[in-house]
Amino acid sequence: MRRALELAALGAGRTSPNPLVGAVVLDAAGTLVGEGYHACAGTPHAEVHALHQAGPRARGGTLIVTLEPCCHHGRTPPCADAVIAAGIARVVVAMADPNPQVAGGGIAQLRAAGLEVITGVADTEAQALNRAFVHRIQTGRPLGILKWAMSLDGRTALSNGASQWISGPPARAWVHQLRAHCDAVIVGGGTLRADDPLLTSRGQREPEPLRVVISRSLELPETAQLWDTSSAATLIAHGPEAPAEARARLAALAAAHPGVQTLELGACSATALLEALAARGCNQVLWECGPELAAAALREGCVQQVAAVIAPKLLGGTPARTPLGDLGFTALDQLPLWQASAPQQLGADLLWTLTQEAP
């Protein structure tokens, strides 16, 4: 199962809306005869790769797989059928598929066909590996990661707005890697206007994550790196309150940059945006926004992990930008509990990650 989990992780960042899955086939004598992982939505599942590699040696053998084999027709045929057809005698499964279209159905089908099925092996590791997928299935929204870089005195910019660069090259390279594990990267209009960011993984993910701008006012710059969609797609989202004149400007912008997509949400909220992104197949998104949008995303429960890069610098300045706007707390005992990681050194900077405690 350890090997199957390793294989599953190879697909990280590229399988959405599907989960990460790895599979191993042993022949009747216990010899490894096939390996596979799910590399990309629309392509064969991990089990199919592993069974294909094993060929006739799978007969009477064991399939070890990190997620329950599917029993429904999606973009590919059901894996449970393939497992039975290959003559597998025993299946070891780490976790059941939380997808309501499967949800134990695959396991039931295998057992009905007379196969021995062992479940719950390394369930914790498998759940952690697919935390984003499980979150999306359970909530209808992708898992949200909020990332910022700040000085040790909690500033994300000087009083005059200067913010490039607070963190050093190793921390910025780490951000590119983080983006490669996300399906979309979200900023607000303010960050777009202030920083004109590129928001890509610098080629580490193929395709690049979707770059999303959410803006209430639609006051967007005429020129921006995001309007060049040759390396990555860009989506501009807004709410029903966007003024007619701003919509006209947006239409002109989209006409001038054919790769730029636009989306009107039912409401200009973090929740509505994430629901729309889930519908587009996003399992995990990265908030790289300013304090007000970040605070709104937190208040709406759209952030499950916070990654703060702390630079050994002191910026100072009472009017200087901070990571978060108002969260509405009036007493310290109201604060939700976060699970902290061990701090990680990124060059001179420190990365500290907080993860939402399981409810």
Place this chain on the structure above:
Amino acid sequence: MRRALELAALGAGRTSPNPLVGAVVLDAAGTLVGEGYHACAGTPHAEVHALHQAGPRARGGTLIVTLEPCCHHGRTPPCADAVIAAGIARVVVAMADPNPQVAGGGIAQLRAAGLEVITGVADTEAQALNRAFVHRIQTGRPLGILKWAMSLDGRTALSNGASQWISGPPARAWVHQLRAHCDAVIVGGGTLRADDPLLTSRGQREPEPLRVVISRSLELPETAQLWDTSSAATLIAHGPEAPAEARARLAALAAAHPGVQTLELGACSATALLEALAARGCNQVLWECGPELAAAALREGCVQQVAAVIAPKLLGGTPARTPLGDLGFTALDQLPLWQASAPQQLGADLLWTLTQEAP
């Protein structure tokens, strides 16, 4: 020398205005026959303790000492005389005494008396041990440590001022320990009014560090834990601009609480305060103040080390208090460089320390 440095460190927090010093005596055959350290100003120096322990066995032996033996009459007689009188043949010294009253004079006196003197052994370690003493001798001001506790989003209080407690019990115990290594703990009037702090080491240092309030307006509460001086002394400092009416209130307060001392500075500045504290024998002070006083202390070069306790919490709130007021920077390349320590876990909290890079 390693043993002598260990011995020296035993006096930490209690020798001011004197340095930390440790000494070891070996007899002519190289056997350890005496150990000593400087425990408290006004009591015998390390060399005297070690020589006393060695007695006649010191004759023809070696003295290993972390700091050059003194050659001036202070509260105790010169150590160089005692070393010569004991018949020591060889002296190994880690660092010269930066005190202009000594500054190589002790070493010269020993050499003139025919003793072999070896210098510079573990000089770096000895300098680090006495960083505060050296800083005070060189600048006329005690070494300043600025400490704060904040949430991961850089807040030291909620928008409504609630701040107790952001950090957990292990971090607060560490602060008590830090205070035990300082000669004075400084707050401003705002912190006094908001937090009514106790500012002691909770008995870890005897006597407790001097508790200092610096206030421009002298708007001080009538009752405060600091006015009870049964466990620790309190000093209220102000500048020449303090209004007459406030001075009258201060006089009444001091009359009502005889242990409370007052001090008028030439200017209500961090520098003037530290010069006054150096004159009172402080080698190292702790700034535990609010953002404006902390920023002033930094701007004036009165902070050589910053210790930030970071709690795995998110407080949020644009009007909420932050660690530092304005430092006057307009571009990120103006920021001074700080040397960062490895982060240290204090319960659930993280301690990250920045030290001024050597100029």
